[in-house]
Each structure stands twice: as C-alpha cells, then as structure tokens.
Amino acid sequence: MSIDRNIVHLVIKLRPWTMNFPSIVQPETVNFCNAKCIMCPTSKGTKPKGFMDFGLYKKIIDECARNKEYVKALYPFQNGEPLIHPEFSKYIEYAKKQNNQWEVALYTNASLLDKNKTLKILESGLDTLVVSFDGFRKETYESIRIGLNFDQVKKNVIDFINLKKSMNKNNPEVHLVIIAMDKTRGEVKDFEREWKNLADRVEVSHFSNWGGQVDELDSQDILKENYAPCLRLWEHLVILRDGTVSLCCNDFDGRFPLGDLTYQTIKEIWQGEIINDYRKAHLNSDFSSLPICKKCSYRLHQLSLLRKLIFRQVFKKIINKK
Numbered sequence: 001m002s003i004d005r006n007i008v009h010l011v012i013k014l015r016p017w018t019m020n021f022p023s024i025v026q027p028e029t030v031n032f033c034n035a036k037c038i039m040c041p042t043s044k045g046t047k048p049k050g051f052m053d054f055g056l057y058k059k060i061i062d063e064c065a066r067n068k069e070y071v072k073a074l075y076p077f078q079n080g081e082p083l084i085h086p087e088f089s090k091y092i093e094y095a096k097k098q099n100n101q102w103e104v105a106l107y108t109n110a111s112l113l114d115k116n117k118t119l120k121i122l123e124s125g126l127d128t129l130v131v132s133f134d135g136f137r138k139e140t141y142e143s144i145r146i147g148l149n150f151d152q153v154k155k156n157v158i159d160f161i162n163l164k165k166s167m168n169k170n171n172p173e174v175h176l177v178i179i180a181m182d183k184t185r186g187e188v189k190d191f192e193r194e195w196k197n198l199a200d201r202v203e204v205s206h207f208s209n210w211g212g213q214v215d216e217l218d219s220q221d222i223l224k225e226n227y228a229p230c231l232r233l234w235e236h237l238v239i240l241r242d243g244t245v246s247l248c249c250n251d252f253d254g255r256f257p258l259g260d261l262t263y264q265t266i267k268e269i270w271q272g273e274i275i276n277d278y279r280k281a282h283l284n285s286d287f288s289s290l291p292i293c294k295k296c297s298y299r300l301h302q303l304s305l306l307r308k309l310i311f312r313q314v315f316k317k318i319i320n321k322k
C-alpha cells in the first residue's frame with residue numbers, strides 16, 4: 001500500500017460524519033460559458049444549455065440549511081460562467097440568508113464583471129470571489145482563455161478591488177488563480193508578484209485533466225499510478241443544472257450520475273447505493289467501473305490540497321482567537 005493511500009484511508013476513517021451529508025455543495029446555476037478555454041471541456045457538454053430553475057436551487061439550499069452542521073461551503077457554479085445569469089446575485093443572497101455561517105464562493109472569468117455586477121456582488125453577502133486568470137502576458141492569456149480580452153478582464157478585476165475598497169467592504173475576499181501548465185509556468189512568478197498587493201490571495205493551482213477528458217497540457221505533472229481513494233466522494237456534492245447529481249466536478253456531463261434532485265433528496269443520494277458502491281470501489285482501488293477516476297489527476301494532488309486546507313483552517317482559528 002502506498003503512503004498516500006494509507007493517509008487517505010485514515011482521513012476517511014477519522015471523519016465518519018461525512019457519511020451523513022456532504023460538506024461542500026455545488027449547484028450549477030448556469031451550464032454554458034462565454035469563453036472556450038483550452039483546458040476546459042464545458043463546451044463539449046451534451047445537455048441542453050440554460051439556467052438552474054430557482055425552485056430546484058431553493059430545494060437544494062433548504063435541505064442544506066436543515067443540515068447546516070455538516071455543510072461548510074456552497075459554490076453556486078459548476079461548468080458555466082456564473083455571471084452570465086441575469087439573476088446570479090439572487091442565488092447568492094438566498095444561500096447567505098439561510099445560513100450566514102457557511103462560505104459562499106463564486107469562480108468567475110471576470111469578463112462580465114462590469115460596475116453593475118460588481119455592485120450586486122458587493123451587496124450580495126458573497127464571501128469569496130475567485131478569478132481564474134491564466135497568464136501574466138496578454139498573448140499567453142488570450143491563447144488560453146479563447147474569446148476573452150486580457151485588458152478588459154484585468155481592468156474589471158482592478159476596478160472591482162478599488163470599488164470594494166472605496167466602499168470599505170471586507171467581503172468578498174478576492175482570490176486570483178493561475179493554473180500552472182506548460183504555457184503559463186514561466187510566468188507564474190511575475191503573476192504572483194503583480195497580483196499579491198492587489199488581491200487578498202494569489203493561488204497557483206494544479207492543472208486538472210478532468211478525469212482524462214482534456215489534453216494533458218502540463219508535461220511536468222502527468223498522472224502516474226495512484227491507488228488512493230478520492231476524498232471528493234466523502235465530502236463534495238455536485239448538482240448539474242437539470243438536477244442530475246454527477247460523480248464530481250470532473251463529471252461535467254453527468255456520465256456517472258449518482259441520482260436526480262428533481263425527485264430525490266441530497267440525503268437519499270449521499271447515503272444511497274450508487275455512491276456507496278463507488279466509495280467501496282475506491283477503497284478497494286478498483287476503478288474498473290469508473291474509468292474517469294482511473295485517469296484523474298485530482299487524486300495526484302489531493303494530499304497537498306488537504307495539507308493546505310488544514311493549514312488555512314488552523315491559521316484562521318489562531319487569528320480569530322487573537
């Protein structure tokens with residue numbers, strides 16, 4: 001047994017409550033995007049494009065609120081660009097109104113972040129705004145984030161940060177994220193230097209191969225043999241726009257559905273037979289029923305992500321005690 005595999009087994013054993021309810025819930029409010037990024041398979045999705053029905057969203061949030069002792073974070077986005085939704089702030093506000101304690105975070109490409117949307121976000125109660133911004137140089141950025149304009153996006157983010165400051169708002173925290181891959185690796189240091197004084201946090205994230213569904217764009221980081229179970233099956237629930245619960249965020253087209261929230265509850269699905277069979281398969285390192293997991297680069301990085309998360313939680317607790 002590898003060390004990674006032993007550690008992940010131990011984490012799963014130490015957290016038996018994760019079998020009750022997911023700690024991260026991610027409803028997909030929009031399932032299409034205004035960009036065609038080279039590392040993202042969203043445009044290959046076969047499901048009809050549109051917005052999640054607000055009634056379905058409410059059903060999800062209301063069940064989470066009844067189980068708030070388990071839910072730590074809500075991410076109202078998945079495959080699409082969430083700011084395309086004309087009423088995106090209504091979804092954030094509803095989630096924060098049901099429980100102010102959980103973290104509500106949004107990932108965006110920031111191309112649509114004009115003044116009107118900025119004000120809506122600043123008033124919505126959103127905790128974290130994560131901007132995916134791949135590149136320090138315009139040429140690099142525009143060769144990755146196809147369809148977006150580097151100068152416009154950069155201006156949008158800086159204007160957002162300045163308006164937030166001028167309104168004396170603490171929230172949302174603004175995080176800038178760059179994916180380390182062949183095209184960006186040489187610019188990561190410049191990127192960090194440029195944004196560290198502007199954003200609340202700058203992150204360098206690992207390249208994800210979406211369970212083998214996109215080309216490997218990072219030659220330094222290709223998945224070798226890895227038999228560790230994936231912690232996402234014990235913590236994270238992703239609901240696609242039409243109510244299908246997909247295996248995880250990499251299962252962008254719902255090819256491995258765990259259930260359907262239009263007629264089931266989160267609890268039924270989370271404690272159900274389908275996900276439990278997949279969990280058993282992972283614990284036994286048997287990925288024959290889940291080819292997507294066999295090829296997934298997420299399992300390669302989950303321990304470093306877990307370490308970062310624990311470090312952040314401990315750090316937050318220390319700061320809050322002072």
Ligand code: SF4
Pocket residue numbers: 210211230231232233247248249250251292293294296297298299
């Ligand atoms: S291994 Fe990858 S594809 Fe499988 S559940 Fe984990 S994140 Fe999803």
